[in-house]
Amino acid sequence: MSRITVNEAIAQAIAEEMRRDSSVLMFGEGVATKRGELVAEFGAARVRNTPLAEGIIAGTAAGAAASGLRPIVDLLFAPFLCYAMDEIVNSAGKLRYLSGGQFRFPLVVLVQSGAGWAVGAQHNHNLEAWFVHSPGLKVVMPSSAADFKGLLKAAIRDDNPVLFFMDLALGYQSGEVPAGEHLVPLGCAxxxxxxxxxxxxxxxxxxxxxxxxxxxxxxxxxxxxxxxxxxxxxxxxxxxxxxxxxxxxxxxxxxxxxxxxxxxxxxxxxxxxxxxxxxxxxxxxxxxxxxxxxxxxxxxxxxxxxxxxxxxxxxxxxxxxxx
Missing domain, CATH: 3.40.50.920 (Rossmann fold)
Structure with missing residues (x-):
């Protein structure tokens, strides 16, 4: 057991999964800038900044997933999902079904949500129910450092698109996280x-x-x-x-x-x-x-x-x- 913050638990989960599976990559708004340790370990080919273009980011992730990669994309704040609804809901969420199971769409969309940082209405809107209502998507929203790490690792390994909501107010809160391999299955309260x-x-x-x-x-x-x-x-x-x-x-x-x-x-x-x-x-x-x-x-x-x-x-x- 070690006591770490939620943000540190997220970083651990991403790094461990990128070490475990070379098909895991991460791109999005500022990820290479914010996660310099990942760039140093895995290189710019697997950790990339993108333009502030959420639809393009999500569409690229859906295509990457269909081609055999496991992308993690960071769209920063939940309201920005509005710019990526077609790519996430109408493509990633439906194409596995429409292909008769011939394609997988193993992608994770990270977004921040919730009160606590006074970022204003255009950056703070709890939209998780929208995606619960959308067929083909999975949705998680943890409360503890251990669950952030365990659920994120499980989400990265899942063969379906997963919306991973990160409550802003929890990022710097700490908790005990088990040492070694730690997975929390999706769908278990x-x-x-x-x-x-x-x-x-x-x-x-x-x-x-x-x-x-x-x-x-x-x-x-x-x-x-x-x-x-x-x-x-x-x-x-x-x-x-x-x-x-x-x-x-x-x-x-x-x-x-x-x-x-x-x-x-x-x-x-x-x-x-x-x-x-x-x-x-x-x-x-x-x-x-x-x-x-x-x-x-x-x-x-x-x-x-x-x-x-x-x-x-x-x-x-x-x-x-x-x-």
Whole structure:
């Protein structure tokens, strides 16, 4: 075990996979400038800067993947994905199916998302649900250094396009990462804390808010179970159902806006498959349906915080007690 930052875990994952597989390469906006250690080890042929042209970057990645390479591309901020939707959604996501499985599209798209750095609405927009909704794509959004490394290595080895969302606020946070080969399978949630009264489901930075809320709830005699989804597509439906059937209550927390978000899918899935186990209504805590503010204090108000999670959980437990 070693304690490293999320950014260091990402760098380790990329370097290890490039050493392991010569078909792995990286290009994108400023990658050779930011990752000089990769250029020094692997050369300019495998680590390249590109123009600020997201559609061209994504299209080149799709072509490289179809020709047998495993590209990792960095598009910097999630809103810039808007410039690459055709290449990612309409080409990389669909061509394996359209080819009858004759072609693989093993590519990883790295983007940064979320509040915490006050970068403004045009650089901060949680778009993960767009790509969950797109056939042929996989989507991950980790919360810990170990999961950033393990999921990125698994994503690079996957034969399908993977959208890898990196929460801006987590980049310089540190955590314990296992030594040696460390893989986290796509589609497997993590149970961070066992509980019996309410399930808190989240991903990315709001997982930490759920942990803080669970500590407060424990002091008040309420036992909260925490599920970190990690992978949004494939979604670990079994883990969600097992927890809800145990606790009978669920609060889904994420920074992205409510309408048609990941929380809506989780809520609908639970209602369809575990309605008989529910002791209270499903509750969602999300960001508002508004562009992200540039002010740091307003950003904090934008994201569901621990006190709101505590209040929602207490309300659900109270609903059962007075039923």
């Amino acid at each position: 993590a149970t961070l804390r066992e509980g019996s009264d309410v399930t808190l489901v989240s991903y990315a930075k709001t997982v930490q808010h759920c942990v803080a809320a669970a500590d407060t709830l424990a002091e008040q005699g309420i036992s909260a179970e925490i599920i970190d989804l990690r992978s949004l597509k494939p979604l670990d439906e079994a883990a969600i159902l097992a927890s809800v059937r145990k606790t009978g209550r669920i609060v889904v927390v994420h920074e992205a806006s409510r309408l048609c978000g990941v929380g809506a899918e989780v809520a609908a899935f639970v209602a369809e498959h575990a309605f008989e186990a529910l002791r209270a209504p499903v509750r969602r805590l999300t960001g508002p349906d508004t562009p992200a503010p540039s002010s740091w204090p307003l950003e904090q108000a934008f994201v569901p915080q621990a006190d709101a999670i505590v209040a929602a959980a207490r309300d659900l437990v109270g609903t059962r007690e007075h039923a």
